[in-house]
Amino acid sequence: LAKTTQPISMDSYEGQEVNITCSHNNIATNDYITWYQQFPSQGPRFIIQGYKTKVTNEVASLFIPADRKSSTLSLPRVSLSDTAVYYCLVGLTGGFKTIFGAGTRLFVKA
């Protein structure tokens, strides 16, 4: 299983774009990159998943360079409610034995 490395924490202000980068140097050919969001005392919530290049949905964008050794989650115009922990996971789709890294604690200030 590919190990992931993310910043421990990040601070931002409301309305700003936030980019969280995840390093996964040992990603395998068949691995996908998935990001989850977790609020205190809740289960993780799926944000976005991608394999290469760029993926965008209604809440975020995911940028993956050609070598796939890193990925960047982009949250446009964050609000206070985006304060949460964000986890980057690498593995086969469907979460075959999904292993969580330390995650990034994002704190959005007014």
Next chain:
Amino acid sequence: GAVVSQHPSRVICKSGTSVKIECRSLDFQATTMFWYRQFPKQSLMLMATSNEGSKATYEQGVEKDKFLINHASLTLSTLTVTSAHPEDSSFYICSARYLNEQFFGPGTRLTVL
């Protein structure tokens, strides 16, 4: 979308008692479910993989006799914490795999006095 529920959401018990936590897939069948434990300010730690109709696969360091997992049907997996102690107090989260995605339950807060 696929929904996973857990029951109870919170439980407080005395040391030495056993506690059962249920994980249900509400609108889909799940042959594989996962159980995680999360301590305050820490990440989720995978405890075991629960397979319908067969024995669970435990991660290294997780006592299978203490954390009993039963996946008796395609929509229900249970985790029983036997002879609970204060150090077992934690947030327990289950997840289920469906159509190549993993869906998480809301979690169960266990407090052992």
